Amino acid sequence: MQTHFDTIIIGGGPGGLAAAYSLAEQQSVLVVENDLWGGTCPNRGCDPKKMLYSAVEALDNQQALQTNGLVGTSAINWSELMAFKRSYTQQIPTGTLNGLQHAGIQTVTGTAHFSDTQTLQINGDTYTADHFIIATGQTPTLPTIEGHDLLQTSNEFLDLDRLPEKVAFIGGGYIAIELANIAVTAGAEVHIIQHNEHILRDFPKVLTHKLVTSLQEKGIHFHFDTDVTTITQTSNQLTLSNQANFKLTVDAAFAAMGRKPNIDQLALEKAGVTANQHGIQVNDHLMSSNPRVFAIGDVVDRVQPKLTPVAGFEGRYVANQLLAKKTAPITYPLIPHTVYASPQISQVGVSVATAQAAPNQYRINQQTVTNWYTFNRIQESDAMVITIFDNQTNQLVGAAAYTTIAEELINYFTNLIKHQTTATELTDTIYNYPSPASDLKYYY
Known part of the structure; x- marks a missing residue:
């Protein structure tokens, strides 16, 4: 051996x-x-x-x-x-x-x-x-609270033989939002318990606020500014509670508080x-x-x-x-990331928060695109795209999208930022029409 x-x-x-x-x-x-x-x-x-x-x-x-x-x-x-x-x-x-x-x-x-x-x-x-x-x-991770051993995690949710009728997710990050969206669409009564007033802290608030409204319309119940301190089991159900008179009884509860x-x-x-x-x-x-x-x-x-x-x-x-093929320090490429909810939220490059904190350096172009042909064709009820430009070079340096096709758009934006594509170059490029790609020049 x-x-x-x-x-x-x-x-x-x-x-x-x-x-x-x-x-x-x-x-x-x-x-x-x-x-x-x-x-x-x-x-x-x-x-x-x-x-x-x-x-x-x-x-x-x-x-x-x-x-x-x-x-x-x-x-x-x-x-x-x-x-x-x-x-x-x-x-x-x-x-x-x-x-x-x-x-x-x-x-x-x-x-x-x-x-x-x-x-x-x-x-x-x-x-x-x-x-x-x-x-x-x-x-x-599981929270260090009384009854934490009664909680399940994303590992168990993604392999459930039967979807419980009433479920709760503790947390407001990627995992909670994505799994809650799957559960409510599949017919469960869904509750999200979040310790503060915000979800998806790394994404623009203007977009996450829209997502909360969308998910509420789908039937998800949000319990903001709420901490669970005790979990007890009665028969086949769990009761989540705290000392501020919060009490919720569900068939299953999932910890989604990070890893x-x-x-x-x-x-x-x-x-x-x-x-x-x-x-x-x-x-x-x-x-x-x-x-x-x-x-x-x-x-x-x-x-x-x-x-x-x-x-x-x-x-x-x-x-x-x-293998001695590379000796320079690691430099990361652009890293797009998407929350797969209804709709999706995606972003890449310079964030909206960074751009807002440096108005002399960056220009933000926030557009409601619901009535654009691309989104009207699929009857988007509310779509928004934010593009961020460097004031000195006028180059696209960041983007965020709130739409059912956000993952597709953000991949396009990633490529545009990487290659420093200008508005003129986009105008001179022929894409399939009509398609999300043929709209790209209008985001500049």
Whole structure:
């Protein structure tokens, strides 16, 4: 049994896999995974979530066109929708493992922990390496309140055999909003409990306020400025309460209050790796306090959004460093991100908050586009696009969108910002017409 490798990667998710495949042709590589091969995103994260969201999109579009050519409405069959999701997710672990082995990459299923700066213990066996890449990701957190063990997380929601009739989500971030939207569209009574007055804190308030209204119209009940301090179980139901006379009884409750880095079992102190509650601390080469150990993906303490494409980008960057193909500090490309709700909210580049704080530097163009042909055709009830320009160069530097096609628009804007495309260049470009792309020049 081989026990020494050029690089050992802890974590078989998108970041770890990107690094492994990049290294495999020139190095001996071992990948260690203690849960589902493939990681959170394809097994119990963004991929299965968006498969469930496919039915939500279809119903939203159908509802928008009622009395405008469509007659009758459909309904979500939860068991069939879950079977559709599982037809994808059930193949991921085996497919991932087979792909690694076919590429000549060694694999071990088990929990790794360091015994010193260059040694791992896995399933009682000892492994050493010249370098290590930690790509263990994050896991959902539970609040430290009485009865917290009665809560479920996104992991359980995305694999429910039966959708409960009445559910609550504690939190106002991505996970709460996206899963609540799926649940209410599928017919559940849905409550969102948020400790302050805002959802999706990283997105423009003008857009998140619109989304709250839209979700309320869908039937979601928001409980703002509310903390849950106690959860009790009676028969088959849960009661969520606090000392300010808040009381809500539901069939199931889900914690959606953020995620924490998966580092508890690694024994990082034995490897001389510094970490905090936000993750492993790295330099601008993604190297930890131990020069043998790198960290990538959601387990890293960094300001960039914790998204699957970012993890893959970091995995390839570290691999190139270890192969001496790249020595410069990491520089991140534009990172678009989207909340898949009804409608979607997307943004990229300079944020609205940053632009508002520096009016001498940036110009904000906020447009209600509901009546534009593109949005009228699909009967959008309320659509808005915000574009941000640098005052000196007049270049597009940021964008945000509130519309059912926000993810498509934000990808266009990402490309325009990256290539510093001007209004004149857009005017001289012919796109399919009529389409969202043919509108781009009007956002300048």
